[in-house]
Amino acid sequence: MFGNVLLIRINMKKTRSMLLKTSAFISLSLFAAFPVSATIPTAEIDAPFQAREFTQKQVTTSKQSLHQLLGRHYEKQRLNDDLSSKIYDLYIESMDGSRSYFLASDIEEFEQYRFKLDDSLINGNLNAPFVMYNRLQQRVTERLSFLLKQLPAKAKKYDFGKNEHLSLDRENSAWSKNTQELDNLWRKRLKNSILNLRLADKEDGAIYELLAKRYQNQLNRTHLANEEDGFQVFMNAVTHAFDPHTAYFSPRNTENFNINMSLSLQGIGAVLQTEDEHTKVVRLVPAGPADKEGQLQPADKITGVGQGEKEEIVDVIGWRLDEVVDLIRGAKGTTVRLEIIPSDASDLKTKIVSIVRDEVKLEEQSAQKEIIEIPQGDQLLKIGVIDIPTFYIDFQGRQEGKKDFKSTTRDVERLVNELKQENVEGIIIDLRNNGGGSLDEALNLTDLFIDRGPVVQVRYSNGYVQVLPEHKNQKAGIVYNGPIAVLTNRLSASASEIFAGAIQDYGRGIIVGGQTFGKGTVQSVLPLEHGQLKLTQAKFYRVSGDSTQHQGVIPDILFPSLFDKEKIGESALDEALAWDTIRPAGYQSKRDFQQWLPVLREKHQNRIETNPDFIYLHNQKALMTELRQRTDITLNEKQRKQEREDNENQRLAFENTRRKAKGMELLESLKTDEELKTEENKASDDKEAEEKEPDALLLETGNILTDLMQLSKIPNTGLQQAQHKAQ
Structure with a gap:
């Protein structure tokens, strides 16, 4: 698992205000x-x-x-x-x-x-x-x-x-x-x-x-x-x-396990860690209060905490993590105000974010489906999308023998069958920001799309290699045999990488998006006389023999990314274990996409050169790269104000260029954009709200999948296979 972390899906709206600069050490x-x-x-x-x-x-x-x-x-x-x-x-x-x-x-x-x-x-x-x-x-x-x-x-x-x-x-x-x-x-x-x-x-x-x-x-x-x-x-x-994943926990930190080890945080649905004198946001829990509010982002730094809408904000720079957490936690339904330095701030400018505390419900983190329509000639093709925020399972329900206990695999199987009844032409599995979860669920989910065969290899410190799942635990037949695309980004980790790697190795589908995190190690917690030791004892390998460690899964078609690889990902960590290979497992590749990749990449490139959202993304990436390369900051007040104004004007120009090309209302300031996004997030909780702006990365994934369908003429035989699977 990605440091016992799951991460939120980032849609096109959120990427406009997001620059992640996480340091996982x-x-x-x-x-x-x-x-x-x-x-x-x-x-x-x-x-x-x-x-x-x-x-x-x-x-x-x-x-x-x-x-x-x-x-x-x-x-x-x-x-x-x-x-x-x-x-x-x-x-x-x-x-x-x-x-x-x-x-x-x-x-x-x-x-x-x-x-x-x-x-x-x-x-x-x-x-x-x-x-x-x-x-x-x-x-x-x-x-x-x-x-x-x-x-x-x-x-x-x-x-x-x-x-x-x-x-x-x-x-x-x-x-x-x-x-x-x-x-x-x-x-x-x-x-x-x-x-x-x-x-x-x-x-x-x-x-x-x-x-x-x-x-x-x-x-x-x-x-x-x-x-x-x-x-x-x-x-x-x-x-x-x-x-970097092996760590010692003192008795005090062992008692505070959820904060210091699993890094879980109740109240606003955010994961925090200490970095120097600041408290930094590591991730947001899918469907949690902070995620729904939409203003707090990974890599933001918390400088102050206030209770309610009016109480004074307490400066927390230099505080310990557990002390900051005590201020942020509170009763359900109450408001906490966070003063933060946004991750994309070039001059440490702060802003205030208000979040209503709540609990995160399992059903809100469950896999969800939607249908997008992709133009193909004079017709619209229906493509199903299944968004999987984490690999979850109701362990207690399973142990109690409940027939309807929730799990990723059960939910996805149901969603796939529903999508097929709606006559979709293909399915996209969206794993963006899915930080992992249950290994068993990653294996079982793969089993829905691949008919028997190994999914992952685990090599232990003594050299023993275990191939999973064991053949006797697999069911014959698959749920869906139609075209598949898997969408990933830098925050797709661990179990997500196991699933995406298997789909790629078997040639079962095409992988698009960003290079994944590269978390390919397994840790155990060992008790000590005085505290605990979290110890790396095994490593994951794909069926091809390639490790997921350090390198992760490299998509067949790469999307531009705002994530800084020098700050985010296993390769950014000091002393991270290296990528290597072992002997491949015995498996049979279903299809080789290599012959179609040159044409797919050319078609993709032609589209994004005129796509307003991708142009915006490229502009943002260029600006962020420039800001990252700055080694110092001026202490001249007049120059500092001018730099801030120039930076905001440039961002505003990028946004309005995008809006103009899409026929949207232009903004007068970036503050207006923040207000609009806040209203959009509030509206998203209203079942009667109008449809939100489409996710550009998802739409382009749909375009790539339809291109692949035209090139390869993959038959959609999912319904027959699904009936066999269900029996």
Whole structure:
């Protein structure tokens, strides 16, 4: 499963305001947990951080974890200087990836530990990692103290007419040589924060008060950091040296399993994680409150949380994940307001999103069908679409022996039969943003379209390869034998990749859309004396022998994508296991589409060159690529305002060009577009609402499928097969 995550389908409307910049490496907070409702002691400025010491339980746990990692992890590694050096680099990166706290002298001092961390783990001596952690906490207190001493008197003297720039990406920057260099960096950061708030129409007095409260709050939490926080940061550097999905969970995080491990969140239907000092949206639950509202998107960063429509928004920058979650959760029917930095914001501009809390119902996440009409000569061809947001099953209902328990396969079989009764010419399986789910359901769903045969291979750490499903568990016959297209994107993962890969390997259908996520590993959770270990122990392979890991499934016809592959997907993760191959399983390909692909691609290209939605998508992609390549941001207020205005005007021009070509009303501003989309999402809940704007990517998939039908003359024999299957 994709980190135990499912992701929402993105239609053409939503892509217009969406730029995902997710980093799947989950950063650990440097601040201690503390109940939101409790009073946190106020820390004094310049008060030194009290060093923490490791415990005997942590020594035992580190040895237990090391034993499991070396003995049971899929990727066999030896504990030596090379692994020690890798752990060292990951530890430094997890503590100070932006190179904003440590001095060059700190790093020079720490270098003595680079090739000794393996010995520390073997001997149970955690002194070195705790020396580094304690130093970090001291540097954090120094930086926060510096910021607090700047406010408000010194900050009032900042010159916003000066041509200064702040670096946006310091991953490869040189470490600061002295405190003066760090002071200058953090002065620029503070100046940028003030400028952002000014551009959000806040008064200087309110800005200074807000920032002083924010930094004091962070300083208070820094002084509350304990030995458990330090141990977890180090142990996750150790586990991530094996692969990014292997992780250590402390007892506190084990108790808070839903937030820290499965990343589930009740109340608004969103999955969150901590990234540096921000709380970032990882995904939205299909049909959840946030998904229905339509304004919150993956990779948005939450900076504040307010209750109801009028209560003051609480600044949550620097808060722990569990503390932010406590503020967002609430009773069903109540409203929470989130102040966010949108994922596509070029200058950290914030906006407010209001969401009514609710529970997500299983039936709302179920597979759904619709029919689209594709012009073909002088007639319209009916193409069925089945949208599958996740691979689900009612485990409790199945265990209780209920005959009507819900599952992806059962629902899709019913929908396929309904579509055939409506005389569709072909079917599109929409797996966009389907992050996976039940492996059994992926196998069973494939069985609806392929008559007996292996679907996936699982290779374990001991080298044993299991071919699934076992022949005895498969039914003879299939539900549908007509033309199929599978639509994917970068957020289609795990079980989705297993299904799409099988359809492609068997030649059963054509795959279109975006390259999938590439999550092809299997994890188990192992109990420890002090916490838990999530361990990668197996890997998925297609029947062709190709792994789904890292590479994912590459469509036969690619669509333009707004997803940044350098930020999203398995290949974007540090230490991700590599793509490789094993021996193919015994299977018989049904059809070879290669002979028709050149013609299909040419027809597709000819259409999208004049398609307003695809032109818009290409323009947006070009703009986002340009914004991603920016390495710094101006601190000149006049220039910043002009850049923001130019950026918004360019986006508005793209949108109005699209609207004009489609005969739609032009917009006066992007704010109008946001208001329209909010109204559209509200209307979507009204059964009497008018039909929404068609999904351009889905329509083009229908065009490709009809082209394929004309080229290959695939007979639609689904009805006969379905009757045999049902018996």
